[in-house]
Amino acid sequence: MKIAGLPEVYLGTKKNTMAIKTIIEPFRIKMVEPIRMSSEEERIEYLEMAHYNPFLLKSENVIIDLLTDSGTSAMSAKQWGGVMEGDESYAGSRSWMKMEDEIREQTGCEFILPTHQGRAGERILYGHLGGPGKVFISNTHFDTTRANIEFSGSTAFDIPIDEGKKPSVEHPFKGNMDVDKLEELITQHKPLNIGAVILTVTNNSGGGQPVSMANARDVAEICKKYEILFVLDSCRIAENAYFIKHREEGFENHTYKDIAKEMYRLTDGAVMSLKKDGLVNMGGFIALKDPELAEACKNLLIITEGFATYGGLSGRDMEAIAQGLKEVFRPDYLKYRIKSTGFLGDNLHKMGVPIMRPTGGHAVYIDAKAFYSHLPVNQYPGQALVLDLYRKGGIRAVEIGSVMFGKYDENGNLIPSPMELVRLAMPRRVYTQSHVEYILEVFQELINEKDKTKGVKIVKEPKFLRHFTSHFEIIE
Numbered sequence: 001m002k003i004a005g006l007p008e009v010y011l012g013t014k015k016n017t018m019a020i021k022t023i024i025e026p027f028r029i030k031m032v033e034p035i036r037m038s039s040e041e042e043r044i045e046y047l048e049m050a051h052y053n054p055f056l057l058k059s060e061n062v063i064i065d066l067l068t069d070s071g072t073s074a075m076s077a078k079q080w081g082g083v084m085e086g087d088e089s090y091a092g093s094r095s096w097m098k099m100e101d102e103i104r105e106q107t108g109c110e111f112i113l114p115t116h117q118g119r120a121g122e123r124i125l126y127g128h129l130g131g132p133g134k135v136f137i138s139n140t141h142f143d144t145t146r147a148n149i150e151f152s153g154s155t156a157f158d159i160p161i162d163e164g165k166k167p168s169v170e171h172p173f174k175g176n177m178d179v180d181k182l183e184e185l186i187t188q189h190k191p192l193n194i195g196a197v198i199l200t201v202t203n204n205s206g207g208g209q210p211v212s213m214a215n216a217r218d219v220a221e222i223c224k225k226y227e228i229l230f231v232l233d234s235c236r237i238a239e240n241a242y243f244i245k246h247r248e249e250g251f252e253n254h255t256y257k258d259i260a261k262e263m264y265r266l267t268d269g270a271v272m273s274l275k276k277d278g279l280v281n282m283g284g285f286i287a288l289k290d291p292e293l294a295e296a297c298k299n300l301l302i303i304t305e306g307f308a309t310y311g312g313l314s315g316r317d318m319e320a321i322a323q324g325l326k327e328v329f330r331p332d333y334l335k336y337r338i339k340s341t342g343f344l345g346d347n348l349h350k351m352g353v354p355i356m357r358p359t360g361g362h363a364v365y366i367d368a369k370a371f372y373s374h375l376p377v378n379q380y381p382g383q384a385l386v387l388d389l390y391r392k393g394g395i396r397a398v399e400i401g402s403v404m405f406g407k408y409d410e411n412g413n414l415i416p417s418p419m420e421l422v423r424l425a426m427p428r429r430v431y432t433q434s435h436v437e438y439i440l441e442v443f444q445e446l447i448n449e450k451d452k453t454k455g456v457k458i459v460k461e462p463k464f465l466r467h468f469t470s471h472f473e474i475i476e
Contacts, residue, residue, distance in 0.1 A: 023339040026332040027360035027429060030077065037133035043391050044382045051471035052456060054386055054396045063394030064435055065427070069362045070235075071117075071275035071282060072427035076327060079279070079320040086316030091307055096317035098322040106257070106325065107264045109232075109287035111294035113301050116312030118235060118273025118284040119144040124300045125286055127273060128293075129195040129229065137185055138198040139164075139177040139232075140205040143404055145198065145233065154195055157185055164206045165358040165418050166325050167356045167367040172247040173212040175203030175240075176358075177219055191226040200233040201240040201263070205400060207421065208236075208360025210243035211249065213263060220266040221285055229293075233266045234260075235276040239361030242338050257329040269293075276362070279324030279428060283317055337361065341426050353443055362425060368401060372453055377402055377416040379455025379475055385422045385446075387474075388453055393442030398423050403458070404467045 038046070038061055050056035065072065073082075087093035100112045115121040122145050126136065130152030140158045141149065149156045159181040163171040177199060186194060199219055199469060201211045216232075223230035241259040245251050251259055264270060268290065274283035286301075288294040298308050305312040313321075327333060338361050345359025348366070356365035368382040375381040382399035389395040398404075401420035409415055424439070460471035 002427045016101060023336055023343070025429070025432060026330075026336050027076070036060060038394055039062060040391060041186070043394055047387060047391060051460075052383075052474065053467075053472055054390060054398065056467050057390070057396060058342075061394075062133050062390075062396045064431065064439060065396045066363075066424040066439075067396045067398050069276060069425040069427050070273060071280070072430065073275075073279050073281065073300070073430040074427070075280065075320055076323070076429075078327075079323045082319030082323050083316040086314060086319045088315040090214050090310070092216075092309050093315050093318070095318040096309040100309075101320045102325045103285055105286060106261060107270055107287040108261065109264070109269055110288050111288045111291065111298075113286040113288075113294070113308065114311030114313050114318070115284040115286065115301065115305055116380075117275060117282060118271060119148065120305055120312065121271040121273075121284045121286040122148040124297050124304070125231070125269075126154070126195065127152050128296055128300060133193060134195040135189045135193055136195045136198060137182060139175055139200055139203050139211065141198065142200065142204050142233075143465055143467070145200075145299075146405075151464060157385040158205075159185065160203065160206050164203065165211060166473055167207065167354065167365070167370070167419065167421070170228060172243070172358075173210055173215065175201065175206050175209035175211040175213040177211070179215070179222060182219065182222055186222070186226050186228065191228055194226070194228045197223050197233055198231045198233055199267075200235075202243070202361050204235070204237045205405070207356030207365040207425075208363045209356070210240045210247070210361065213244050213259070214246050214248070216266050223268075225234045229269070230267045232264060234264070234270045234272045236362055237272070238277045238334060239262070239337065241329070241427055242334045242361065243247040244319070256331065256334055257328070260329070274321050274324070274440040277325075277328045278321050279328050280317065280320045283313055283321045285311075337428065340433070340436070343433070344424065344439060345424070347436075347440050347441060351440070351447065353447070356421065364424045364426075365400070366422040366424070367420070368399070368422045372450060374451060375455045377420060378414045379457070380420075380472075381455070382420045382422045382452050383456045383472060387456065388446055389422075391441065392445050393438070395424075395439060398425070399467065405472070 001110040043356045046061045084327040103112050106202045126148050132153035134154040137157045139160050141156045159178045161176045161178050164174040203209045219246050237260045245261050269288040312407040342359045354367040354370035368385045372381040382401035400423050402416040405417040407415045455474045455475045
């Protein structure tokens, strides 16, 4: 039946052949938060007060905050509606039941332990599995993962594929683990000494790059062969599923959620910071298949986090999590998420800014060593770029290089990180295209004056996770 006055394309009787390229945000804005537009002179003063560490800046003095995508998402109307329905019972709340059911259905794990965030899950699981003499192997450990492992006395090894250590090289799955090196390390350190093999998806410290299903299968097969625990760090599992569907043969007709389920099924368990692909501001979990390991972790959870049915979370948090884990796999959302991040990365690339290619899912990673080629690594070019971004445009980013991962030898000389990156992490459902265009304009200003940038030095630092609280000075 035709309705008078409407073109056939609107009736579903004719294929829409419109070649619209713009990816619009698949949501409407119902509430806004004002941004204070500071001046460059003010920001220079703010940097001095923060000892040239962006973590020590006040958020009210930041124009665009790309420090992290963790816990910085905007929640949906349904999530906020769930907040009003949160069951705050100490034990066995219905909000917990909703969260547990959703996680169990996705992961295929029988035992689900809630935590207040991902690093709490890491501390419980890797603290129990670790200790002096133990070894953990990953495609790339992130900062808190490595810190929790090393704090227990264990050693953490990163074995990304070679392409993953070369920012300019194009490869569809640069987040993959080097399976040949995995077997070498297992043989060298003996299977009994391996605390766990951890596959991080997407590979955050490796430039937000995805991991293929084929690589996950290879890692699972090796772990099964040597009877080693295989853990999925699944903070960005939905984003990783997007890349598998669109880049890996055989998954074209799979849903994003089914791809995620298939990857979970390869493992012995998972840890997740729900502050990423849970689309919430707080939360995490441990999911396990082994009842004995789960019981040991549950005991630690109750001692340090809370009872086993809330684990440091309020009922309203758990309601928002249960809904967020559904929304994150929606095709329109994931298309917008990946394409909007790609818009920033692709345009920076066209401008001549050296970035980790191809653009990852949650962030754009600048190759600061190439951008500021006149600065040696012991003057921390990544930190220098972070400071310039804030000074010039009020943009807060984070260094992922030798400040975050560098170590010292016995003589106190810097052992640099393999890469000197700066991460522009995009909060989910927060910024629009005009914000991204502003970021591009700021980078153009930095390109025009980059030879004037000076290096930085560390003048105060803690033993672990120094990037959070270290003090810096400009090298004059």
